[in-house]
Amino acid sequence: MEKTMAKGKAAVMRAALTGLHRTGAGRLLAPFTQGQGLIFMLHRVKPETGVPREFAPNRILEVSPEFLGDVLDQVLEAGLDIVTLDEAAERLTHGEGGRFACFTFDDGYRDNKEYALPLFQARNVPFTLYIPTAYPSGHGELWWVALEEAIDRAPDEVSIDRDGDTWRLPTGTDADKIRTYEKIYWWLRALPEETMRAKIRELAERHGVDLSKQCRDLIMTWDELRDMASDPLVTMGAHTKDHLALAKLPEKEALAQIVESADRIEAELGERPVHFAYPYGDPGSAGPRDFALTEGAGFRTAVTTRKGMLFPAHKDHLTALPRVSLNGEFQDLSYTALYLTGAPFAIWNGFQQVDAA
Incomplete structure (x- = not known):
């Protein structure tokens, strides 16, 4: 069977x-690589039902x-404390306390409330939700989900304008859909943010996908988030207003995305x-300029998706912290045991401990 780039990397x-x-x-390696702790990154928590679909690029x-x-x-059981991000910042700043882990969830999916919250409550341990503030009002564009749905609905092919030409990609089989998703996804990620969103809106409309x-x-919703809070x-935590890659934006616009998200959450x-x-x-979505902007906007910590553990030197880079993804394609405790070693x-x-460039 043909393999996609993503499946090859996963293998x-x-x-x-x-x-x-x-x-x-x-x-x-653990004594040298485990550091002071780590921040786990998650998005959705969903029960597994039935036979897994072959075309499910967002299963990760x-x-x-x-x-x-x-x-x-x-x-x-490994002896790490599960702590808040405030406590993590304290331990990094002062070098005191044992090894720790933080759990963070991006985007504010409803299943976080239904399935994740009870797990943390049962163990009396904390976690953080990062909210793009357009989303709870129903105005967000979860374009990666829309792209999957548009491709899945297309019986034979999808077409999209690329540099003035019509780009046609096959969708007749699951293997076709997987390859097509990968090609379009990474092409879109390289585009300016507003151009990319316009392409997705066009594709969604053509295939009957309602983004709102x-x-x-x-x-x-905000009411559900109030209940969570x-x-x-x-x-x-904040996650910008519109879930835009800050590094692609002019500085003034990037700062507005940061500050307006904090303003809305406070309100x-x-x-x-x-x-x-x-x-x-x-690194292509958040870099040193953006790390400085979040610090200047009054944030105590800010997290990236750069892979890594937390080390004492991170006390000087609290707005450029790495995270460890709990990936849906790697749901195996032998893997997560390795994650805890940092190896x-x-x-x-x-073996570079801090990546903030």
């Missing part, structure tokens, strides 16, 4: 993790409640957020 990563696990190299953003519960227990309904169906275990929930997550979070990320980063 390579699984092989590397399996090798580290079987050889015990992770445990041997989904973990089952059972797996999440097992990871929480694994982290606690999709947002309302998947994302919590009333739980002392839950910290609310709706009664407390100004001091923790922030960069949309996409990779996979040390190898990935060439």
Whole structure:
């Protein structure tokens, strides 16, 4: 069967993790690579139902409640404290306290309330939700979900304007759909933000995908978020206004996305957020300029999607913190045991502890 680039990368990563696990190299490296702790990144928590679909490119953003519960227990049994981001910042700043883990969820999916919250309540441990503030009002564009749905609805092919020419890509089989999604997704990610959103709106309209309904169906309302915020275990963080890649925006616009998101959360929930997550979070979406903007806007911490553990040197880079993804394609406790050693990320980063450039 034909493999996509994404599946090929996943296979390579699984092989590397399996090798580290079987050889015990992770445990041997741990004293040098585990650092002070780590921040887990999640998006959706959904029960597994039926036979998994072959075409499900956004499955990487989904973990089952059972797996999440097992990871929480694994982290606690490993002797790490599950702490708030405020406590994490304190420990990094002062170098005191034991090793720790934070759990963070991006975007405000409704299933976080239904399936994730009870798991944290049962263990009396905290977590953070990062909210793009257009989303709870139903005005967000979850374009990666819309792209999947548009491709899935197209019986034979999808077409999209690319540099003045019509780009036609096949959708006749699941393998076709997977390849087509990958090609369009990464092409869109390289475009200016407004251009990319215009392309998605055009594609969604052509294939009958209602972006607003999709947002309302998947994302919590402000009332639901108020209910979440009333739980002392839950910290609310900002995630820009419109989920735009800040590094692609002019400085004034990037700062507005940061500040207006904090303003809206304060107005709706009664407390100004001091923790922030960069949309996409990779080096092409958030860089040193943006790290300085969030610090200047009054945020105490800000998280990226750069892979890595937290080390003492991160006390000087609290608005450029790395995270460790709980990926839906890697729901295996042997992998997460390796994550806690930090070894996979040390190898990935060439044993560089801080990446804030």
